[in-house]
Amino acid sequence: MDKLLNDFSFGLFVWQTLLFVLLLLLLYKYAWKPILNAVDDREEGIKNALAAAEDAKKEMQNVTADSEKLLQEARGEREAMLKEARELREKMVADAKEQAKVEGDKMIIQAKATIDSEKKAAVADIKNQVADLSVQIAEKVLKDQLADKDKQLKLVDDMLGDLKLN
């Protein structure tokens, strides 16, 4: 302790205190204050940037969710439209078929009627012609047959013979 006190230099203590306080004040003004302020500013900036990034991320998520929703909606709409179109098509096809069938039936009936009437007319015509022809043939035959007396008799005989057979 004695040595310690003996070693104590008052002048050195005064200088040290003086120099240290001076250094403290100078450093405070020219170093620590600007350094700590700059660091604080930087940290504030980083914090803000991080918050902004977080916000942007949230915004992005919202946007993504929105677009997802929109997409979903669009997909649903498309689906509905497609379904409608398909239904419409089917209905149209079915309608067309129905109509075609009805038309066809109608045409067939008409055709049948036409055919019937044509047939009837044709038959009637044929009948008339056959009758005419038969009369003409009969006329010619008769003319031819009746020119000869034997032949007339023979005819009468044949006819009579046929009648007997019946």
Added chain:
Amino acid sequence: MRSLFTVKVLLFCSIFLGFSLSAEAKEETSEGTKKDIKTEIKEYIDHHLKDSHDFSIFSYTADNGEHVYVGIPLPVILWDNGLQVFSSSQFHHGETLAQAGGNYYALDHGKIYRTDAEGTMTYDEEGHATNARPIDFSITKNVMMMIITGLLMLWLFSSLARSYAKNNGVPTGAGRFFEPIVLYIRDDIARPTIGEKRYKKYMPFLLTIFFFIWFLNMFGLTPLGINVTGNIAITFGLALLTFLITNFTGTKDYWKHLVDPLGDAMPWYGKLPIYIILVPIELLGLIIKPFALLIRLYANMQAGHIVLMSLIGLMFIFKSWIGSPLSFFLAFAITLIEILVALLQAYIFTMLSSLYFGFASEEHDHHEEEPELAHL
């Protein structure tokens, strides 16, 4: 792991071997010269640990037997019934007297005494000089070193501060190394010990004291032979500042706690007998805390220097092929440890100062404590 252990064992073996061999070697040398070297080394260490009025870098004995000192003389400033200023070169390293203002001054073991024209010194039985001592405000080696360190710090940290503005908030150069340390002191020393609200007020002091002690400690490890922080006047000055700042920034709660440590937890008649012991202890603690600070730094740096220089001195005492390299190796290892200690002591001083500031600026939330203590 095993190889490390083997290395350790080998190291210990070789140390013992080295000592035993050197002991043998010592016996061969004559008794007289050995003692001479030892006392010379002891004196050299003593001299190194003390402050000096010259900034001497090295000295040698010239061929004609004259001691030649290489260094710079520093101004001597004395208050001896008036200001006396002269160059320390007048002392010729204690060999001659200096004359200033009609008085004669002699240099004895690093201290300046007033003498007569013949330089008569009187000593008491313990060998201390009893001559009158003027108050010495000289720019000694330590003061010079503090000025250099201060300028270095000013340059380093103001350039760091400027680099922020220049480089858009990012430090450049040496600042890249120092900025993390500044941030460490802020985030890991000041903030946890003082608290988020008040730490800013103490930051300049904590930063200054940390770098000041660290730089001076590191300068102490250079071969320039500087021992600033191992000087009791320096550490006293630093601890005194911590003490003053602690008590001047102390809050009402801090002072209240000092004189009334138990608060409302006990009725006054119960507190009275306890306080007879407790309050003096608390008040004593005020002084003990900074005192521990000053002694810790002083003793650590002083001891480091003594150990290091003793090991270097051992090289010259051993003078053997094994002993001297070994003590060199030990000195090298201790130097590495001292580099760590230099940082550690600066950290401890800063940390404890910060802790004391934290105690002083603490504000208790009494409303929360009351129900807790009520049922105790």
